[in-house]
Amino acid sequence: MKTKKSEETRTRILEAALDVFRERGFEHATIREIAAAAGVAAGAAYYYFESKEAIVMAFYERSQGQMGPQIDAGLEKSKTLEDRLRTIISTKFECFGPNRKLLGALSAHADPDHPLSPFSKETASIREVDIQFFSRAVMDSKVRLPANIKPYLPRLLWMYQMGLILFWVYDHSKDQRRTMILYEKTLKMILVTLKIAGVPLLRPLHRLAAELLEVIYGEVPGGESTQKTALSSED
């Protein structure tokens, strides 16, 4: 039974953890310190969270939840694909901003089998919600892409955004200026690329890309499949 008090304790621990993380950095923060700050025993943290890193994950999920409406509203207003992508990505930068470095604790997991990896089946639902934003951004926009590539576009854009965020997390430059330039330039490049995607010259690239995407994401456009991991494998 989900009692009120229990949920309160959970957030108290989460909040305390975020404080300590911000102060000491993720690695130097100790569970005992966090527990003390939350006014509970060390073991209590493990009643609510699977691991130290899972606390960061909880923060991530919570942020994602809070971003949802904000992104929805933004997408409502903006009309062009560029505006929509900017809405999604900029919102993330803003919301994660105060805890930017914290995300470094999660980016340690490239392994899709690790529960906390952005590509794991455990994080599938978070990821799917996220990809949905990009689906909406692409939907009824003027992009004309070959039918065998278009279905993958939202996932590719999500991947792009993950890369951007990763760069951002470790960007030491003032106000993460370098990330902003990366953002600006690469976004333009993507839009230009989508714009000229129709020219016959690029046909060979399309073919290759389509073949590749089908294998990597293991899906034919229109077919159904139970894909759980971000880059599904059928081993």
Add this chain to the structure above:
Amino acid sequence: MKTKKSEETRTRILEAALDVFRERGFEHATIREIAAAAGVAAGAAYYYFESKEAIVMAFYERSQGQMGPQIDAGLEKSKTLEDRLRTIISTKFECFGPNRKLLGALSAHADPDHPLSPFSKETASIREVDIQFFSRAVMDSKVRLPANIKPYLPRLLWMYQMGLILFWVYDHSKDQRRTMILYEKTLKMILVTLKIAGVPLLRPLHRLAAELLEVIYGEVPGGESTQKTALSSED
């Protein structure tokens, strides 16, 4: 003084570690187990290696050293850019093959500040040797690229290769078939892209790419700079 015996003990520990890693996997292998297998006390490992992960790094360096001549010989023989790139990349897959999963222990570090990150200043010399291979591959090949992009090509190809390897490390498919397809298709795509890079239609992309690369790598083509990290920042 570097005694013979000392070096021998070091490799004994390294070899024992690799055995245990292969058997138990990196995470489940314990230092005490490794030390026991090497016939030394637990602390001894730390006389020779900075950390458990540093042992994997040592393996990486050693492999890199062994690959060098092999790649050199291969580059000598092959004439086209495609052949050269295949030589470099395939050699890596072959050499790392038996210890593929081990590299996962290193890929945990996206943080360029971490000593064991592929992008850190500590690993700069390894990285530079590696990038040299790609320089040789590009050198006196028929690729015609704008002068403001071409200098970055070796580093971009190195980055591409790192991505491939990362995918490979976590590829569960039989014989890493999916990675091989990714390899095949993306390599073709890169070659096609380089081939058509000259057409005027792509001019806007060139401009954006050049501006971006200059900021990210912090270098003007021809200027000197003391870049230490893989994606240098001037904060």
Add this chain to the structure above:
DNA sequence: TTTGTTTTTTGAACGTGTTCAAAAGAAGAA
């Protein structure tokens, strides 16, 4: 050989994330 110096090895101890049996508390049911 003896003495002094440097390199190597040891293993106990530390700090940390994590586990878990047991205690404490909350919520009904009587």
Add this chain to the structure above:
DNA sequence: TTCTTCTTTTGAACACGTTCAAAAAACAAA
């Protein structure tokens, strides 16, 4: 209230990576 059951909390204990003072071994100079 008292008994029962479920949830929450505790804190000692564990395993592991790592440190380090001290012992041992190797070496150099006399």
